[in-house]
Amino acid sequence: MKLISWNVNGLRACVKKGFLEYFKEMNADIFCVQETKLQEGQINLELEGYYQYWNYALKKGYSGTAVFTKEKPLKVFYDFEEATYEPEGRILTLEFEKFYLVNMYTPNSQRDLARLGFRLEWEEKVRKYLNQLSKQKPVILCGDLNVAHEEIDLKNSKSNKGNSGFTEEERGMMSKLLETGFVDSYRHLYPEKAEMYTWWSYMSQVRERNIGWRIDYFIVSKDIISNIKDAEIHAQVYGSDHCPIYLDIAL
Numbered sequence: 711m712k713l714i715s716w717n718v719n720g721l722r723a724c725v726k727k728g729f730l731e732y733f734k735e736m737n738a739d740i741f742c743v744q745e746t747k748l749q750e751g752q753i754n755l756e757l758e759g760y761y762q763y764w765n766y767a768l769k770k771g772y773s774g775t776a777v778f779t780k781e782k783p784l785k786v787f788y789d790f791e792e793a794t795y796e797p798e799g800r801i802l803t804l805e806f807e808k809f810y811l812v813n814m815y816t817p818n819s820q821r822d823l824a825r826l827g828f829r830l831e832w833e834e835k836v837r838k839y840l841n842q843l844s845k846q847k848p849v850i851l852c853g854d855l856n857v858a859h860e861e862i863d864l865k866n867s868k869s870n871k872g873n874s875g876f877t878e879e880e881r882g883m884m885s886k887l888l889e890t891g892f893v894d895s896y897r898h899l900y901p902e903k904a905e906m907y908t909w910w911s912y913m914s915q916v917r918e919r920n921i922g923w924r925i926d927y928f929i930v931s932k933d934i935i936s937n938i939k940d941a942e943i944h945a946q947v948y949g950s951d952h953c954p955i956y957l958d959i960a961l
Contacts, residue, residue: 711961714738715852715926717815717909717952720747721776725755727949733757736956739780744815744854746774746799767799774799775853777813781806790839803843808961809934810843814853819874826879829856833883841890848931850959851892854909854952855927859884859894862904863924875925887929895928895957896941906943909952920945928957937961 714736718724721743733741741760749766760778765788767773783804789796802813814836819826843849857880861867870876888894900906907922916922928941939958947953 711740711959712736712738713740713742713811713850713852713928713957713959714954715742715744715813715928715957716954717744717854717926717950719745719950719952722748722753724949725753728947729949730755732947732949732954733778736954738956740804740811741778742802742811742813742852743776743778744774744813746776747771748774763802763804765796765799765802768797772798773815775802775813775815777802777804777811779804779811783811790835805847809848809850810846812840812843812849812851812853814851814855816854816856818856819877819880821874823874823877826874826877830879830883833880833887837883837887837890840887840892844891844931848934848961849892850931850934850957851929852927852955852957854925855884855929856925857881857884858923858925859897862902863907865905865907865921865923875923891932892929893932893935895930895935895938895959896924896943896955898935899938899941907945908943908955912951917951926952926955928955930957930959934959934961 761782764776785805787803800815804811817829819829858864858876907924908926910917910922937960942956944954
């Protein structure tokens with residue numbers, strides 16, 4: 711089973727920069743996107759053979775997630791609780807026969823860390839939610855999790871310590887999640903592979919010089935770790951300030 715996750719930083723803009731070509735080329739079983747930045751009716755994607763599920767933010771042109779899947783899920787949740795909607799459209803859960811898929815766009819703490827408190831509350835909810843789901847069946851979490859977990863996961867770790875996305879609090883929350891029975895699929899396969907990033911600033915020459923951060927993940931339940939065939943970072947794919955990530959897993 712092939713899965714893709716991509717923060718498209720505005721899906722309408724990304725479509726103009728090759729999104730559909732990449733989508734068709736990959737022919738993924740499940741394709742997850744974050745930061746769609748649109749409302750219902752603002753785009754018409756004709757994705758033959760795929761069911762489409764969207765979680766729009768109440769605020770226009772902000773946040774949002776979507777999942778395109780070949781297999782119809784048993785259930786779809788738009789929040790941490792059934793029959794409610796997360797107002798920023800940051801989470802989509804699809805229940806399949808053998809696993810749960812959770813597509814997530816984690817809140818950014820902001821440059822001045824003004825939203826760090828909200829972010830940490832979110833992390834607590836996420837950990838409890840994923841552990842609750844994993845008691846029923848394995849979980850695959852994917853998306854822009856807005857944290858570089860270890861120093862190997864960003865170019866300039868020393869100068870970024872304490873900055874949004876690399877605070878001790880945010881990194882600690884990721885560690886806490888992994889300690890409860892989850893695995894970072896890419897680091898599991900490639901524990902020492904450096905300079906592999908998924909986000910780059912739009913500042914001049916930053917991406918060309920590969921001054922980036924790895925903040926997009928496929929996190930899976932430990933009990934399906936042996937099912938992972940491969941995990942990739944498609945840094946050659948443009949269209950957003952993030953690149954797509956790929957997981958091949960047998961389920």
